[in-house]
Amino acid sequence: xxxxxxxxxxxxxxxxxxxxxxxxxxxxxILVLEYHNTGYFALPGGFVKMDQSLDDAVKNGVSQRTGLxxxxxxxxxxxxxxxxxxxxxxEKILTENxxxxxxxxxxxGRFLSIGYYALINYxxxxxxxxxxxxxxxWYSIDELPPLMMDHKEMVDKALEVLRVNLDRKIxxxxxxxxxxxxxxxxxxxxxxxxxxxxxxxxxxKMLSMEILVRHEKxxxxxxxxxxxLYSFK
Amino acid sequence: xxxxxxxxxxxxxxxxxxxxxxxxxxxxxILVLEYHNTGYFALPGGFVKMDQSLDDAVKNGVSQRTGLxxxxxxxxxxxxxxxxxxxxxxEKILTENxxxxxxxxxxxGRFLSIGYYALINYxxxxxxxxxxxxxxxWYSIDELPPLMMDHKEMVDKALEVLRVNLDRKIxxxxxxxxxxxxxxxxxxxxxxxxxxxxxxxxxxKMLSMEILVRHEKxxxxxxxxxxxLYSFK
Numbered sequence: 317x318x319x320x321x322x323x324x325x326x327x328x329x330x331x332x333x334x335x336x337x338x339x340x341x342x343x344x345x346i347l348v349l350e351y352h353n354t355g356y357f358a359l360p361g362g363f364v365k366m367d368q369s370l371d372d373a374v375k376n377g378v379s380q381r382t383g384l385x386x387x388x389x390x391x392x393x394x395x396x397x398x399x400x401x402x403x404x405x406x407e408k409i410l411t412e413n414x415x416x417x418x419x420x421x422x423x424x425g426r427f428l429s430i431g432y433y434a435l436i437n438y439x440x441x442x443x444x445x446x447x448x449x450x451x452x453x454w455y456s457i458d459e460l461p462p463l464m465m466d467h468k469e470m471v472d473k474a475l476e477v478l479r480v481n482l483d484r485k486i487x488x489x490x491x492x493x494x495x496x497x498x499x500x501x502x503x504x505x506x507x508x509x510x511x512x513x514x515x516x517x518x519x520x521k522m523l524s525m526e527i528l529v530r531h532e533k534x535x536x537x538x539x540x541x542x543x544x545l546y547s548f549k
Numbered sequence: 550x551x552x553x554x555x556x557x558x559x560x561x562x563x564x565x566x567x568x569x570x571x572x573x574x575x576x577x578x579i580l581v582l583e584y585h586n587t588g589y590f591a592l593p594g595g596f597v598k599m600d601q602s603l604d605d606a607v608k609n610g611v612s613q614r615t616g617l618x619x620x621x622x623x624x625x626x627x628x629x630x631x632x633x634x635x636x637x638x639x640e641k642i643l644t645e646n647x648x649x650x651x652x653x654x655x656x657x658g659r660f661l662s663i664g665y666y667a668l669i670n671y672x673x674x675x676x677x678x679x680x681x682x683x684x685x686x687w688y689s690i691d692e693l694p695p696l697m698m699d700h701k702e703m704v705d706k707a708l709e710v711l712r713v714n715l716d717r718k719i720x721x722x723x724x725x726x727x728x729x730x731x732x733x734x735x736x737x738x739x740x741x742x743x744x745x746x747x748x749x750x751x752x753x754k755m756l757s758m759e760i761l762v763r764h765e766k767x768x769x770x771x772x773x774x775x776x777x778l779y780s781f782k
Contacts, residue, residue: 327562328560329599364629371629394627396604398601428603
């Protein structure tokens with residue numbers, strides 16, 4: 317959201333929300349905004365312009381709200397219950413941001429919200445809260461602040477979809493350097509799955525998936541003791 | 550859709566479409582409607598009432614449009630490109646059904662459409678076209694009529710999601726009798742994946758997934774030669 321959104325420019329009753337997963341080599345975190353003077357913590361979200369594709373709306377909106385550029389967002393679920401919308405919460409956000417309630421009346425209605433997620437290396441990005449928000453921060457998935465509306469349910473659903481699809485999704489992400497060790501790959505899996513995995517089991521599984529290329533070790537002093545490096549095919 | 554839908558009752562610019570997969574023991578088919586006097590073939594779809602959850606809208610709408618009761622529909626993707634909507638197609642459908650264009654003007658706009666799929670045993674159901682449609686029929690996925698708008702893309706996406714998730718989805722479906730042979734299970738897989746699978750490979754994989762219970766053979770004349778029966782855990 318930015319200020320003064322005209323009703324006629326936007327698809328009514330539709331929003332998007334994004335679950336941005338960040339990994340720093342050991343921990344899985346999620347990006348959360350805090351709205352000015354409300355105590356409301358929320359996933360970065362927004363609306364879809366009438367003349368904009370859904371994917372573009374999400375890509376541009378997330379970039380404006382968070383400062384993150386060029387991240388790959390993937391749709392995971394559309395939330396459509398009647399209970400999920402709460403006009404009181406939206407009214408408070410508008411009021412505290414000194415936005416005209418009359419003009420933004422359409423934001424107090426019922427919303428279907430389309431969920432997107434992204435997986436990024438959070439040490440490579442810099443964040444910038446938008447004008448509606450006090451702060452934007454990474455929170456460990458075990459220590460999230462209380463999220464407004466159904467945003468915690470969105471996080472849980474995104475995590476569920478990500479976990480089920482991890483073997484296929486891991487290849488496209490930039491969570492790892494271009495060449496990585498089996499141990500680094502295992503740490504990504506463990507952070508996302510939220511559990512420890514046996515080294516031998518993990519290695520056997522990864523090699524059997526045939527998604528990895530093993531590289532020759534460079535000839536160095538103790539190179540024969542160094543672990544192999546891999547990249548994705 | 551049924552006739553005379555009032556604009557104020559529905560979320561604007563949002564629709565749903567459903568890909569109903571049917572299996573009869575050997576072939577995978579899809580349910581397709583044909584609109585009166587238009588030559589348009591389409592997936593069963595409709596709109597979401599302002600006071601109705603998305604899931605309920607889809608469940609009730611599909612049941613009204615097809616005659617199918619109590620089928621389990623699962624969301625798979627929301628289609629949101631600008632190009633997907635075609636007011637000319639909608640106008641022709643309305644005109645040929647003698648519906649007032651003025652009153653239904655809102656149906657000619659841009660629509661985001663939420664895709665749902667279902668997997669059913671098509672020999673256990675009876676179909677009934679709704680008032681907008683000449684016919685509703687099962688078509689083999691290899692022999693679909695040309696579908697309107699992006700409905701073929703929807704079928705492809707649903708099939709892609711189903712194939713990737715088949716190992717998890719197969720348990721909840723009622724594509725098989727309660728007890729089934731390994732061969733029957735393999736036939737479901739082959740129909741959905743669109744390829745032959747080696748019997749030994751398939752059996753090993755299925756048993757390793759630990760989703761099956763093997764039942765004792767009944768003591769009968771040639772029972773020792775009969776195949777084992779399985780059910781899902």
